[in-house]
Amino acid sequence: MENIHSWILCISLLLLIYSSTSEEDSIKRSLIAFLEKLSPSNPRIAQDLRWNFSTNPCVDRWRGIGCNNRNTSVRRIVLEDLELGGSIDASLLCKAKSLVVLSLQNDNLQGNLPPEISNCSQLTHIFLDRNRLSGNLPSSLSSFNNLKKFDVSDNDFSGEVPKGLGKISGLVSFQVQDNKLNGTIPEFDFSNLQEFNVSNNFFSGPIPKGGDRFGLSSYSGNFGFCGGPFDAICSSIPAPSPLSEENSKSEGDKAILFSGYILLGLFLLVFIMYILVKRKRTQKKKSGNAKESSTSTEQKASRSEYSISSNEGSAVATTGSMSLIVLKNPAVKELKFEELLKAPAELLGRGRFGTLYKVMMSDGNLLAVKRIKDWTISAQEFQRRMERLDRAKHPRVLSAIAFYCSKQEKLVVYEYKPNGSLFKLLHGNQENCTFDWNSRLSVAAGIAKGMSFMHRDLQEVGIGHGNLKSSNILMDTNMEPCISEYGLLAIPRQTSLNNGRKSIKPINDTALKDDIFSFGVILLELLTGKIVQNNGFDLAQWVHSVVREEWTVEVFDKGLLSEGVPEDRMVKLLQIALKCIYKSVDARPTMSQVAEMIHSLKEEEDRSVVSEIDSRDT
Template sequence: MDRIPIWVLFILLIFLHITNSEEEDVTLSLIKFLGQLSNNQIDPSWGWNLTSDPCAGKWKGVTCNARLISVKKIILDGLNLTGTLDASSLCNAKSLGVLSLNDNSINEEIPEEIANCKQLTHIYVSGNQFSGNLPDSLSRLNNLKRLDISNNNFSGELPDLPRISGLISFLAQNNQLNGEIPQFDFSNLVQFNVSFNNFSGPIPDLNGSFTRNSFLGNPELCGKPLPSSCPQSPPPKKRSKGLSSKQIVMYLGYILLGLVFIIFIAFRLIKRNKTKVSKGTVVDGSSNKTSTASTENKSGASRSEFSIASTGSAAASSSLVVLSSPVVNGLRFEDLLKAPAELLGRSRHGSLYKVMIEDGMTLVVKRIKDWAISSEYFKSRMQKINQVKHPNVLPALAFYCSRQEKLVVYEYQPNGSLHMLLHGTQNGQTFEWDSRLSVAVSIAEALSFMHQELHEDGIAHGNLKSSNILMNENMDPCISEYGLMVVDNQNYISLTKGSDLKSKDQNEGGAYSTFKVDIYGYGVILLELLTGKLVQNNGFDLARWVHTAVREEWTVEVFDKALISEGASQERMVNLLQVALKCTNPSPEARPSITEVAVMINTIKEAEEGSIVSEP
């Protein structure tokens, strides 16, 4: 027999290496994961070994995507596994969506590292011997839909699971969990059972969704639907109305000290304002002029460009309104004035700065110019927005308003924006279809919540775009700068070229509804997620280009090539594209509400998850 040339063997080796679906480190990690579950007694017939690939080698219990390039499901039910769950190794399979370990004898705790499996949508660990507290990190699995921890020995209080907005099933019966039951979104849940635990206190408002069977076996629970009613809280004890002579003397002393302190502060402010006037007015750093007050600080960085002119109110130092956030408790206006500021971006609506204050905290300050609204209305608007909280909306920490300009302070988000994730330097990272769809769902649900809560006040976002979607420390999307723009007719025209601008949206109560502009902005973000293209680039208009492509029946050509090569479902990409086209309809009245959009997007996401679960 003739010998095979060495170059042929070399090519074969390269080919075999290329066709491996998962990287070697993922293969090693998964084998380590199963080794911990089976106490290093892996059955050879299962195929889990270093000489094969998890997808191509048809490992027992492993299901990959249609193109056999990434692990989507691991189902190891009823295999008499008696070890521990090694989440650190498991989560190296970044695309893992379903983990099922039902009916084994796995023990110890679920580790905090489970939060690293960011794409998990289904976790089933029923019928094991898990114990200890559930990890707080479970609440960071924002894609989680179903969680079944029933028939184990879990104890302690539940983590903040209600923050997972898409959770539709939570089964925790037959454990030893205690504390009060959190306020889940029971209108969204289709399965819920916490029976036979040690929960106590009142049952939250269920919206009529579940019966007493979901809560039996918790003797200290009370309230509907259980027959036992909750005891009324005792009335507060009445305080004594009289004051002793000692208390009167003490309070008078405090009042005198307060008066002395106020007089001292007023004297210092008057003196400082006189000094500022003698030195001259600080001007906008974007101007070509310089000011004697714009000096170098101790760190050598130039002072903040958003310095307030000395002609402003003498009480400027007290004009910074700190909202209900412990992050910047005690922050003063002077702290912003003397902090070094790095310009992050500038637009026609204002500028954005990264600011490092003295205690090492990093903030972002949005400076809004030429917004012709009163300080009173701006203050009222910011306070109304602050009353509405959603985990995917970045809250303002503080704000300042004067007749000339307005400042809004946020916590700095180091992971950049959705715009950078889509169009910036990738450094070898991929932005997969599942992640893009999850981002679309999170933004839609957050925007729907904000629109519903602030609809009566007429406060929409006004400037929704991918650069205003920031990625937090867990790489979850957060809508920033909510409500910092009121769209006038001219801006509206620029966003809706070709639409019938004579029509008016009477339902929204305005000539041109900012809420409808938000829908358009969200539709453009969907187009960016689907196409991977910039919204505007050298005369290229993304929305117009996509509408034209669909009319000329070459829809498939618009999708991002990275999604095509990944093997993303073309059917669901087309469905998402249809939603984007509805949102960017030139006629505002034809656009759906964001609540309708959120329902459509969630339907697509559930279909995607259903396909993962049902794949053979």
């Protein structure tokens, strides 16, 4: 009898061990498959991160994996700044049922956030910011009863925020800024929230009760809010009653309707008077009495610096922030952060490195405000950089008026240029504006002169433009080029542009040479009239192929050819452009050499024009 009991015990233990091993193998297999879905273009990703089926995620320390103290279950997956480029497969991810933290920041992820994410029921921290995720936020997110931090900022999510998210009592951080979300903001327990940001979306309606404690910067860029910190008053007029079944109104109904119109008119009149009085009071306020914008979102900690204690609580790190720093500029006498946020703003465009707004101040001044994203630089470094850029002044380079930096966001303020950009001049509908050869050559010379000065002045610190393109060349009142956004290099890892391939190098070695490639692309754009795609590599390859076949004349813009510009003059500028876009970074000329070559060409062109005029006069 005792032998039978012993056999039963042994068999039970074997089954338990087999079941445990089988579950562990299933989790490993699922995690490796999940990683491969995250990075489908890199079949070696699992090997690079040491995710091997023959090893243990906890004991053998798979990169990006964190486990509990006993190394028995996966608790954290942190894969950040890896440019993975794939999608999230929640059915594979949630095989790790003990998962508490998921952080896939800045991984270039695409697709949607699948509803099956709710199967990871233990999740307390979700960080998916700075990707290209789209679609609606799944309603299943409301089932995360233990959720503490939720960040999906800087994506392309649309639709409404699930109302159930606001009912999660333990939520302390909610970040959905820089998306395309719409509708109204759900009710949140704002007394519990430490971080909250819904800016730069398409939200509208009233600010929920208690939400005004986060200030304007948490709601800016939506233009549909009312109540709370906004001047706009939320309408309380009830919706009209539905029509009767006979689709007719009695005399009493008409009287009620007429009274409603009167009330509506009175309401609008009172509202207009309120706005006028408020504006008049604002203008009379002394500048020293303006309140500083206080927002806890300016104390946002880096989501890479969170820690999970043994009881699964979160250690919240906070950092201070700077106020708006106004540089010496005759365009503005004084500027305050609160006034900047309250001013009417128009979205001019969204790019890879941030968002640009046109802002009208109360005194009528027009400003351009660049909101930068994905730039991991401290407030002190940012301030030093902006002050160093301010000392490098040139007529052909647009200087910043002011700047602001917090852990959450970075803003740079410029004088607004109303004449548009070089891109618009070349490719927009410019029926009444001729952009002839001499004008194009003058623009090229002006840009080269400004870039040459900046490169010389900033060479010791290696600050290049970083994003030089025709849309960043603005035209002033005299239609002279003005280089904007110099030095706003919002790239996480500096890469050298080499025939479409990226290679990691120190910024001092590559930033200036990358600018020269970009300037060469602008020259090609001026010569060909073609729109640049793929960072200019497509245009550069096309020009190379045409020149190689000795069909050089086919390169040039038909507008220039119809103008009768001598081909040899355009070829000389083309040769300069080709030197700038050499495959070898080291073979490219310096910006000073490029400026000198274009200056010589411009002088030759001017002498030719004078000679032609003299010959006509005689």
